[in-house]
Amino acid sequence: MKNHPDFPAEEQHLAATIQAMQQIIKDLEHDMDDRVHKINQSLSKKDEVSAYVHSLMKSDHAYKAADIAKALDNPYFGRVDFREDGAAEFDQYYIGRTKVARLDIESVKDILVFDWRDPVSTIFYEAQDGRASYEVLGRYTYTGDVSLKRQYKIEDGQLISMSEDNILSKLMSRQQESLIADPFLLERLLKGAGDRLKDIVTSIRSEQNQIIREPLNQVTIIQGVAGSGKTTIGLHRLSYLLYNEKLNPARLVIVAPSKIFLDYISDLLPEIDAQDVRQTTFQDLAAAIMQMEPAICGPAATAEPLATAVRWKGTPDFIKVMEIFLDRQLEKFCLKLKEISLFDGNLIISREQQLEKVVEGASIPYNERLRSLQRYIRFRVRNFIEVYEARYKRGEARADEKTAKRYSAEGEAFVEKHCVKWPFLELLDGYTELFQDKQAWRKAKLHGVDMELLQSHTLTTLGSGCIESQDLAPLCYFKYLLDGLTHVEQFDHIAVDEGQDLNPLEYIVLTRLSRNSSFTIMGDMSQAIHTDRGLTSWQALLKDVFANAKYRYYEVNYSYRSAKEIVGLFNKILPASRSKAIPVYEIGRQPVIEPAPSALDALRRTLAVIDEFRQLGCKSIGILTKQEADSLKLYQGLQAAAPELTQLNLITGSALSYHGGITVAPISLAKGLEFDGVIIWNASEQKFTAAYQDAKLLYVAVSRAMYYLHIFHQGRLTPLLG
Numbered sequence: 001m002k003n004h005p006d007f008p009a010e011e012q013h014l015a016a017t018i019q020a021m022q023q024i025i026k027d028l029e030h031d032m033d034d035r036v037h038k039i040n041q042s043l044s045k046k047d048e049v050s051a052y053v054h055s056l057m058k059s060d061h062a063y064k065a066a067d068i069a070k071a072l073d074n075p076y077f078g079r080v081d082f083r084e085d086g087a088a089e090f091d092q093y094y095i096g097r098t099k100v101a102r103l104d105i106e107s108v109k110d111i112l113v114f115d116w117r118d119p120v121s122t123i124f125y126e127a128q129d130g131r132a133s134y135e136v137l138g139r140y141t142y143t144g145d146v147s148l149k150r151q152y153k154i155e156d157g158q159l160i161s162m163s164e165d166n167i168l169s170k171l172m173s174r175q176q177e178s179l180i181a182d183p184f185l186l187e188r189l190l191k192g193a194g195d196r197l198k199d200i201v202t203s204i205r206s207e208q209n210q211i212i213r214e215p216l217n218q219v220t221i222i223q224g225v226a227g228s229g230k231t232t233i234g235l236h237r238l239s240y241l242l243y244n245e246k247l248n249p250a251r252l253v254i255v256a257p258s259k260i261f262l263d264y265i266s267d268l269l270p271e272i273d274a275q276d277v278r279q280t281t282f283q284d285l286a287a288a289i290m291q292m293e294p295a296i297c298g299p300a301a302t303a304e305p306l307a308t309a310v311r312w313k314g315t316p317d318f319i320k321v322m323e324i325f326l327d328r329q330l331e332k333f334c335l336k337l338k339e340i341s342l343f344d345g346n347l348i349i350s351r352e353q354q355l356e357k358v359v360e361g362a363s364i365p366y367n368e369r370l371r372s373l374q375r376y377i378r379f380r381v382r383n384f385i386e387v388y389e390a391r392y393k394r395g396e397a398r399a400d401e402k403t404a405k406r407y408s409a410e411g412e413a414f415v416e417k418h419c420v421k422w423p424f425l426e427l428l429d430g431y432t433e434l435f436q437d438k439q440a441w442r443k444a445k446l447h448g449v450d451m452e453l454l455q456s457h458t459l460t461t462l463g464s465g466c467i468e469s470q471d472l473a474p475l476c477y478f479k480y481l482l483d484g485l486t487h488v489e490q491f492d493h494i495a496v497d498e499g500q501d502l503n504p505l506e507y508i509v510l511t512r513l514s515r516n517s518s519f520t521i522m523g524d525m526s527q528a529i530h531t532d533r534g535l536t537s538w539q540a541l542l543k544d545v546f547a548n549a550k551y552r553y554y555e556v557n558y559s560y561r562s563a564k565e566i567v568g569l570f571n572k573i574l575p576a577s578r579s580k581a582i583p584v585y586e587i588g589r590q591p592v593i594e595p596a597p598s599a600l601d602a603l604r605r606t607l608a609v610i611d612e613f614r615q616l617g618c619k620s621i622g623i624l625t626k627q628e629a630d631s632l633k634l635y636q637g638l639q640a641a642a643p644e645l646t647q648l649n650l651i652t653g654s655a656l657s658y659h660g661g662i663t664v665a666p667i668s669l670a671k672g673l674e675f676d677g678v679i680i681w682n683a684s685e686q687k688f689t690a691a692y693q694d695a696k697l698l699y700v701a702v703s704r705a706m707y708y709l710h711i712f713h714q715g716r717l718t719p720l721l722g
């Protein structure tokens, strides 16, 4: 919109801002030189505190100058005009990726650009009906009128275009806001899927902004349809928390489903200043807790009733069994405790004194209780010897050197031998014993699980030297009960992506690593495609794990990823009871469903569709199969049939990074990713029955596509698409 009457004024404002920024950089550089001088002066006066303060200021200013220099090409992307209630005039707030402020801030006018995470920026994202408010430090609320919201496209320091929401006049005409009418959002959505997830700082929607700015110390759950921006919002929320709560990034962690997914989000993190946040999978976290690299067994049991029994290991009921088992161990140990009499009966440690040490304290880990008694006994023995030696050295009549030596030898021999047979438990041995303790399982009075089957199955797998993935959370919790978790870090905030795929016990383990039940959990129950793990519902999670925590639950239904034509198709796949996605843009081309008489034919046609997609401008293409074995076969087939095909990649379970280009992948491993165009290799009725489990898988596959979708079926088409 170059012919806007304000365009020249905005051009002038931009030029003036850039000039002011250059001046601020100069001022900062000048101040840094000055600080070097002051550091030297302070050091020469041996005033190390002042030297330290100056050096902190110097490095802070160096960062600031670098940030502002980086923003010179594109200092801001939005403006909002706000008048606080009671104030006479509207103030203009320019919003950018980095705050730009003069060195001495005397009034709000000295802040040339506000950071998108600043409290006031919320007005830019949320102003829709002429009124807005923002909160500072969760205590002060400022409310007022908004007259204007403008968005700018700036490149190389030049204003290219601007678009505007004249809110008051819009209100008057009672025009409904249409998402598609936002040209900046549309432009952003039509950019296509790159190799990695992108930031959305310039186009955060109002409902997303609210989630991003939720308070720190609560459980925030984001349930959203495919492509609704859950991952993106969750990561922007981390950036917001880091900036506003001044958290140490090492104390924030993202728990994601796979290494490939972590790689996929890796470009977004530096864009939003969250590059130092810890990123991990539950398996890696478990390895750190268990202090070992567990060997995970092959594919999970799928046949009933074993599958149900194995899945049960992820329920909180298992904790009951562990606690009963350890109580029984402790009870047996206590029953065997005897009075200790040493040094000719001169030192007595009574049974009661020992018992007290074992049972005191409510949440002391099992091994620590034994260690505490061990330390107590050793202390009493060594203390007796020391006191006796001191007495004989002082020349007391009833103490002599010979006896002191005898006592010392007796004491050391006792200390060495006494605890050798104590039942300290190592993690894996203890876990095995737990499954052998039939009485503990009986005492737990469990329902709905075939205990004997579970015990014999687990003892067999443990005996063969591997651990089922369902054993990881119980082992972590068992470690917590045995030794505590002081050897692993505690986090100020934990973000879980694909949260529907973690089971309740995995969440309970995470709560033991959280300082204050501060979580952001993103997920979609309609994408719960793993039969062997995961949640049954968000309600169950809240009841079983976060019953005492403060929480906020959000549902997001706009799908920003896929064009209307694709959203229309994936909405049909799920049962009517599931939330439907609402599209925000259309592309003007329907998905194609095409029969392929044979695999060879499908391969030939796939190559033609790849070609077509490329001509349509697709940079990333996903070719998705139901099973991993099909992906491998297809990948080899494509390589053989078209050796000239560039950028062809296969994703397997062990993949560490995502390369973009043409990706062949099983649907389960493509979850979370997106592609400009998607080819579904075989959506036959044989592969995808009408069962809910298959519907979820197909829903995931279809919703990976942004613009173009081509579905082949060898044999009759799945009823899910019929």
Ligand SMILES: Nc1ncnc2c1ncn2[C@@H]1O[C@H](COP(=O)(O)OP(=O)(O)OP(=O)(O)O)[C@@H](O)[C@H]1O
Pocket: 185, 188, 189, 198, 199, 200, 203, 204, 205, 208, 224, 225, 226, 227, 228, 229, 230, 231, 232, 233, 524, 527, 560, 561, 671, 672, 673, 674, 703
């Ligand atoms: N406000 C927005 N402006 C522009 N793009 C957006 C916005 N919100 C989300 N998107 C885009 O929508 C796409 C989907 O986002 P994301 O992958 O975070 O969704 P998701 O809900 O985690 O998806 P899924 O569960 O299907 O994996 C991304 O390309 C993201 O950049």
